[in-house]
Amino acid sequence: MHEEEYSRLPGALLPWYAANRRDLPWRREPEPYRVWISEIMLQQTRVEAVLGYYARFLAALPTVKDLAEADEQQLYKLWEGLGYYSRVRNLKKAAIQIMERHGGVFPDTYEEIRALAGIGPYTAGAIASICFGLPRAAVDGNVLRIAARITGDDAPIDLQKTREGIAAGLEAVYPAGACGDFTQALMELGATVCLPRNPRCAACPAAGFCRAKAAGTQAGLPVRLPKKARREETWTVFMLVCDDRIALCRRPSEGLLAGMWQLPNVPGVLEPEAAMEAARQMGVGPDRPEWVVKRPHIFTHVRWEMTCYRIRCTVCADGFTWVTPAEMQADYGLPTAFRQFFEE
Ligand code: SF4
Structure with missing residues (x-):
């Protein structure tokens, strides 16, 4: 043809x-x-x-x-x-x-x-x-x-x-x-x-x-089939700061952004008090929230609505990797979904 x-x-x-x-x-x-x-x-x-x-x-x-x-x-x-x-x-x-x-x-x-x-x-x-x-x-x-x-x-x-x-x-x-x-x-x-x-x-x-x-x-032209709607997910993200170091952790080894570094996060949107409580449970001794910002991030099949709390902490708890901004810049590849919060 x-x-x-x-x-x-x-x-x-x-x-x-x-x-x-x-x-x-x-x-x-x-x-x-x-x-x-x-x-x-x-x-x-x-x-x-x-x-x-x-x-x-x-x-x-x-x-x-x-x-x-x-x-x-x-x-x-x-x-x-x-x-x-x-x-x-x-x-x-x-x-x-x-x-x-x-x-x-x-x-x-x-x-x-x-x-x-x-x-x-x-x-x-x-x-x-x-x-x-x-x-x-x-x-x-x-x-x-x-x-x-x-x-x-x-x-x-x-x-x-x-x-x-x-x-x-x-x-x-x-x-x-x-x-x-x-x-x-x-x-x-x-x-x-x-x-x-x-x-x-x-x-x-x-x-x-x-x-x-x-x-x-x-x-x-060209003609395309109608697109499927993107799935929507909400996440609460924590920028935990202790002694000018920031807590990072690894994503699971399967699924979206598998194995990459990320800011700690939990599903859903937490109000400030619930966010502080979640941080307490992470063992980081949260002192005070410094700011909160909402940002979306769009992947091919899913859209994340992210609410990020920056929280000043008193304990660099085990279970996280605590890095300085300079170390993060030099050695830790952070996906844009999380990196965007550092522009704040
Ligand atoms: S191939 Fe594309 S740019 Fe070239 S004449 Fe056809 S429509 Fe125009």
């Missing part, structure tokens, strides 16, 4: 990409370790925000071996603020798999790449095409949007069947010898021209054969 539009894409996009590509650090050296790290960072995060993280990560952990041997605390610190921390845990897992299964050499087939922890069809397609010249598509939201628009197809892009159809349609026209450039040209078009709102059709190399442009239906 839609062979005609797909078949015209490489001829239109490759010269445009050669003239318009942005100079990004992972493009300068399309080496699999670097492309992999960049693609995982770029999931859910803008290019501009990734640049600093990418440079710091590569400077600290320049090889697969370094990543496989990195300790968790260092990884969380390098990832602090990027969110979706399962991504960095999977990076380490996959690095260990590369060491064990492939002797430290990045695998060069799509199937072996896809079998690594945290690598889905998109990332496997990106690495296989960009680093190894294989005709594998990297289909993310940008590419789905371009495909839906140039073909004028209103099949919901959330459906696996639609995504597989688009991947197959693209892979049938992947140009031998320029697979990596074609993948990157599609990414670049989605990021800079075929924008979700207000696509820049006048500057688009595919404008001559784009069905959505011809029909004026760009704004309505």
Whole structure:
């Protein structure tokens, strides 16, 4: 289906990409370790925000071996603020798999790449095409949007069947010898021209054969299934301060933000007196509350309404790790959900 539009894409996009590509650090050296790290960072995060993280990560952990041997605390610190921390845990897992299964050499087939922890069809397609010249598509939201628009197809892009159809349609026209450039040209078009709102059709190399442009239906494509509502949860969070140290504890090893550092918290919204009582039960000798602030934090499937009490304490009780602000800044990667309270 839609062979005609797909078949015209490489001829239109490759010269445009050669003239318009942005100079990004992972493009300068399309080496699999670097492309992999960049693609995982770029999931859910803008290019501009990734640049600093990418440079710091590569400077600290320049090889697969370094990543496989990195300790968790260092990884969380390098990832602090990027969110979706399962991504960095999977990076380490996959690095260990590369060491064990492939002797430290990045695998060069799509199937072996896809079998690594945290690598889905998109990332496997990106690495296989960009680093190894294989005709594998990297289909993310940008590419789905371009495909839906140039073909004028209103099949919901959330459906696996639609995504597989688009991947197959693209892979049938992947140009031998320029697979990596074609993948990157599609990414670049989605990021800079075929924008979700207000696509820049006048500057688009595919404008001559784009069905959505011809029909004026760009704004309505792609079609998505209605979203499920996010679950709402309420939490009371404690910033317990004792001798200018702050209490941290670990999250459970399973579930959201698994294993990460956090501020102590309990479910629900506690009134000030109940919050002081909860702090007493933690054994920290709460002296006085200094402030309370309410902040939301939104994850993909859940929204936290958080009420944070900063409480001056007299006992650095066991059961918590008490750190200075400087130590926290240097060594403890705290998820944004909790870090936001330090702006107060
Ligand atoms: S012509 Fe417009 S809608 Fe069509 S692919 Fe280009 S930017 Fe997107």
